[in-house]
Amino acid sequence: MPGVALLVFREVLEAALIISIVCAATRGVRGRGFYVAAGIALGLLGAIVVALGAGAIAELASGSGQELFNAGVLLAAVVMIGWHVVWMSRHARELARHMGAVGQAVKAGSSSLTLLLAVIALAVLREGSEVVLFLYSMAMGGIGAAGLIGGIALGVGCGVLLGFALYFGLLRIPLRHFFSATNAMLVLLAAGLASGAARFLLQANRLPALGEQLWDTSWLLSNGSLAGKTLGVLVGYDASPAGIQLAFYAVTLLVLLGGMRWAARPAAPARTEAASTRGVAPARP
């Protein structure tokens, strides 16, 4: 049971952290609970489908299907988060006039709520499909139902608890800075996801490394540790990244921050540039 709980916990934690940030970013939006629940439900459904289709995915692209699929899911989430933060920035000006009125601030957020629902669904799908395969593996190993269910309950419980801790921690940020803070967290989250996508593409030999193991800080904080994993999700921490990961990280940061600034200009045209996160050089304003 401890083994089951530990793995389930780690996967749930990754998804829970992302869900917490998304929940904070959509604070007060009417119907948010429904969207979040729908995102999680869709993600779980998707996780089962992906786990069932794992064999077919593995065969794709001469054996690189899994990496390409993971990278695709991550990059899709990056684009959606990018879209949301740029969109939020475009409306920051009008929101500012109603400063203090949370309802206003979040009315703006609701329009891209669907995007964030998809981000939640993708996060749950990615982590969930791994859990499904793991549980299948455990069940084959003859673990009893009690051990399996107990492990799942403990793992999910602890992961969700930490997610809530982050969420309520974020809620303590003063309202005046609240959406700047959640936007910043979304940008860092997106940059980290992009770096993760680069890692998968590198693992499949689809991208040049641009330098493997540029540095190694695993003596300080290893990728396997709880803190390392948590920071890995929140800000894209990697103890020994490859150059291509840094490139994806930096390009995402530049494009999103540039896009936010550009969108926040007075009388900004209604275009976003969130789609340009696939390793394309950012079009700076």
Place this chain on the structure above:
Amino acid sequence: MIRLVLAAALLFGSAAAGAAEVPEFHLAIQDHAFQPAELKVPAGVKVKLVVANRDAAPEEFESTEFNREKIVLPNSSTSVYVGPLKPGSYRFFGDFHPDTAQGRLIAE
């Protein structure tokens, strides 16, 4: 910026072209353990690890030290590109059975 994109495109092309010359190394998973548990690979070059899962249960081949993770389905094999690594010893494990599935990659 355009120059950067061009450089990236060229590198992408060369990486894809060089794929055939990557040396292969084989690992097997049997009874939730790696065979061999210690695998020597050359340092400083990219290598292709072919991981064969001979068990009836899925496994996840993972290393937080050389930064790779991939599900290996039952009775099938998969490949993971690693490195170029600096000389050293790198731990890898089967994430679904970490009690028994432990191994090391020795880059020298």
